[in-house]
């Protein structure tokens with residue numbers, strides 16, 4: 001099929017590359033010249049494991065190309081995806097200006113009938129609005145074209161995005177016009193050969209809400225476990241034991257039960273907010289979600305305050321911080337807990353040497369010049385002269401440090417493990433003071 005994907009970020013690019021890899025002809029469009037230049041030069045502008053190889057293969061086989069020119073890309077297209085950002089607006093609601101701008105452009109530039117698929121995460125009713133925008137543009141130029149709008153939210157996770165797209169748990173699609181169903185089935189067939197029932201077709205509003213419901217549920221699990229971890233610290237229980245015990249219940253399941261320094265990323269914080277705004281507008285109060293968000297903000301500070309509590313005064317302390325991306329496997333630092341922790345440390349007079357295998361550049365860009373914050377070339381470089389090591393993101397290279405070497409490099413032997421990665425006995429054997437989240441070790 002001939003497919004256009006508008007927006008070549010974490011979602012659009014992965015979508016385009018994966019669709020090309022199963023044989024579709026895909027043109028990825030972005031209005032950022034720099035991004036398109038990089039992509040044409042064979043370089044993904046983001047870090048996502050496996051993406052560059054797949055991009056190269058499909059570009060070479062001429063199934064994948066990149067442009068800033070939407071008009072020419074749309075010629076002959078059967079499907080156009082809208083996969084641009086929907087960042088948080090000032091009042092917390094999703095800012096739809098980019099989605100609507102693309103819808104307007106598509107309506108103005110389409111030259112044949114096609115399916116317009118909204119892949120961005122958008123509040124209930126957005127596909128209706130997109131349809132209105134597209135129809136108005138067609139009307140302006142007295143065009144008889146038929147552009148059908150469908151909802152198709154994306155569930156990939158940064159860090160495992162390719163695998164998630166290639167082998168989805170399910171594909172959600174929302175349609176009002178049954179004519180949208182066949183092209184959707186045709187396009188996604190290669191990804192669900194094992195079980196065509198994975199393509200779940202429903203009405204557009206339900207499809208839009210499914211995405212927010214899923215993210216809000218996952219955020220709720222994390223906040224709940226974080227609060228339970230705080231209780232564990234008070235009553236002498238171990239959150240890892242509690243997690244394993246709870247997760248063994250098939251009704252609960254094992255995933256998304258890990259305590260840590262709070263959730264971040266480009267999705268959970270903004271999607272929880274946007275869902276609350278949608279509910280507010282309709283006069284529905286989502287009490288649980290209000291608390292999920294409060295608990296998450298508190299958790300980020302709870303982690304940072306552990307460091308202050310240990311030292312009493314942070315003035316003059318030098319902290320090595322491992323992990324800036326909001327999770328391992330990505331260079332995305334949007335809403336990363338590391339930001340709150342670094343801010344807190346620097347504000348209280350500490351200096352920070354930070355390291356991240358992929359995220360340092362984005363972190364430096366987003367934080368701007370921050371006095372007291374420097375970036376280390378390697379994880380061990382960051383440890384030189386440090387009064388404490390703080391693990392914030394559990395990249396695999398941080399999972400088994402050489403504690404001997406760490407002890408030699410550091411000024412004092414203190415470890416804050418906010419991802420519960422290390423074994424107390426190992427760290428303690430090396431003479432480190434060790435604190436983590438929700439395990440009895442934390443009381444040491």
Ligand code: NAD
Nearest residue numbers: 007008009010011030031032084085086098120121154158
């Ligand atoms: P992103 O910021 O990485 O990418 C968006 C891209 O759209 C950018 O490259 C930007 O230049 C481009 N763009 C903006 N306006 C444009 C226009 N008028 N024409 C062409 N290109 C334009 O965003 P993302 O992380 O890929 O997220 C996209 C959407 O997918 C959001 O709604 C997000 O909530 C949702 N989503 C994201 C993830 C994730 O893990 N990142 C997962 C699922 C869903």
